[in-house]
Amino acid sequence: MHSDIRNLLLRRLAPRDLNRLLPDLDRVKLPSRMILEESGQNIEFVYFLDDGLCSVVVGNRDIKAEAGHIGFEGATGSALILGASAPDTVSFMQLAGSGWRISSSDLLDVLKTMPDLRRILLLHAHALTTQITHTLLAAAKFKIQQRLARWLLMCHDRTHGDTMQLTHDFLALMLAVRRAGVTTELQVLEGEGLIKATRGTVQILNRQGLIKVAGACYGAPEREYERLFAEIRYPG
Amino acid sequence: MPLFYLHRRIDGQRFLDPEGEEFPDIASAIEDAKLSVKEYLAERLRRGEPLNGDSFEIWSTEEVMVAEIHFKDVLNWRE
Numbered sequence: 001m002h003s004d005i006r007n008l009l010l011r012r013l014a015p016r017d018l019n020r021l022l023p024d025l026d027r028v029k030l031p032s033r034m035i036l037e038e039s040g041q042n043i044e045f046v047y048f049l050d051d052g053l054c055s056v057v058v059g060n061r062d063i064k065a066e067a068g069h070i071g072f073e074g075a076t077g078s079a080l081i082l083g084a085s086a087p088d089t090v091s092f093m094q095l096a097g098s099g100w101r102i103s104s105s106d107l108l109d110v111l112k113t114m115p116d117l118r119r120i121l122l123l124h125a126h127a128l129t130t131q132i133t134h135t136l137l138a139a140a141k142f143k144i145q146q147r148l149a150r151w152l153l154m155c156h157d158r159t160h161g162d163t164m165q166l167t168h169d170f171l172a173l174m175l176a177v178r179r180a181g182v183t184t185e186l187q188v189l190e191g192e193g194l195i196k197a198t199r200g201t202v203q204i205l206n207r208q209g210l211i212k213v214a215g216a217c218y219g220a221p222e223r224e225y226e227r228l229f230a231e232i233r234y235p236g
Numbered sequence: 237m238p239l240f241y242l243h244r245r246i247d248g249q250r251f252l253d254p255e256g257e258e259f260p261d262i263a264s265a266i267e268d269a270k271l272s273v274k275e276y277l278a279e280r281l282r283r284g285e286p287l288n289g290d291s292f293e294i295w296s297t298e299e300v301m302v303a304e305i306h307f308k309d310v311l312n313w314r315e
Contacts, residue, residue: 144279168255179257180242180272180292181279187244187251199254 007048007099008073009120012232017114024106030054030093032165036076037091045101046077052097053158055174056132057090065139065176068132071158072099073225078125080104081111081118094174095155095165116232123228131221139176142217145185147175149214152195156204157222163203189213240265240302241295242272250293265294266303273310287311 002018004027005011010018030036030052037043047054049072056068067089070076079087102110111118131154138147151174155164168186172179186197194210196203204210211218237258242265244251259265269292277287287307294303 143283169257178268178272178275179255180244180253180269181275183242183253183255184244184251184276197254 005100006050006072007075008229009075009124010048010100011234012120012229013117014235017116020114021102021110021117024102024110025100026102028099028101030097030099032093032096034093035090036093037079037087037089039088039090040086042085043077043080043087043104045103046075046080046107047099047101048075049097049099051160052093052099053095053155054091055094056128057092058088064173066174067135068128069154069158070128072160073158074124074128075121077104077107077121078128080107081121081125094170095159120229120232123232127221127225127228130224134221138217142215144175144177144181145188146214146217148182148185149189149194149210150218151175152189152202152204153207153210153214153218156207162205163201165200166202167200239297241297242269243293243295245291245293246288247290256297262294262302266305269294269303269305270310273305273307277307277311 002015010021013021028047030047030049036045036047036054049070051072054070054076055066056070057064058067059065070091076091079085111121138150142150148171151171155166156162168182169179171186172182175182186195186202189195189210190197192209194204194206194213196205237260239256239258240262241253241256243253257265257268259268273292280287290307292305293301294305295301
């Protein structure tokens with residue numbers, strides 16, 4: 001069972017803690033567009049992703065933008081961990097995947113006696129906040145092409161493989177720009193040999209090239225995540 | 237709703253829109269294209285790139301060009 005777990009937060013738990021947690025964890029499939037958290041609604045489950053990509057979106061039906069991403073490096077439920085019962089954002093599966101879920105009540109119970117798990121989840125909440133603040137910086141100060149490169153890199157970080165199921169319309173929604181603008185910028189990146197974009201998919205061909213395009217727009221939250229978890233090693 | 241494609245024409249070369257987008261009618265597609273042009277031009281200004289004579293072509297699924305939006309026509313330039 002332990003070897004089935006690919007979520008990096010769960011894998012950092014000592015075996016004794018993971019064994020205590022496992023009976024409360026359900027293995028689940030997470031199809032595309034599945035809503036994991038709703039704005040203003042009590043969090044029912046916390047999800048630890050093994051694969052797939054969860055988008056955290058802020059706003060309402062008419063005005064919205066993506067604030068953050070969660071993949072196999074993280075978990076939902078940050079609001080719960082920080083003491084709130086409901087988030088102010090919507091979290092949904094953008095790329096289908098699978099993972100583990102635990103009810104909020106069970107998680108809050110186990111956290112009373114699992115300080116290591118509490119610490120891991122609090123550190124992740126901070127890492128996610130860092131990611132979101134840098135998304136804000138990107139929107140305010142960087143060009144669409146850089147922001148697109150950043151987004152593709154962050155998606156690539158959280159998925160297994162180089163090909164991602166993405167539509168231009170979805171990317172436009174995530175970047176809060178018009179779809180035609182996304183199409184244009186994807187064509188530029190494709191012309192430079194960095195990606196291959198076909199209908200509904202984007203394949204990363206040259207990750208280092210994308211990093212160069214993104215420039216200072218990408219990397220800080222990723223370094224912060226590594227720094228935060230550097231002291232919490234994977235159990236041997 | 238009908239699907240329209242927004243191909244881009246730069247220096248005589250056409251760059252195809254692989255996805256298209258649904259609009260209630262041609263007028264809505266044209267309106268959206270004009271907004272897209274404005275965003276595109278604003279981005280070029282931010283980059284310090286020149287504004288030029290590019291255009292967006294709106295094509296139907298029947299492969300008929302139903303409108304052409306010249307970038308310079310979208311600029312509301314006052315002397």
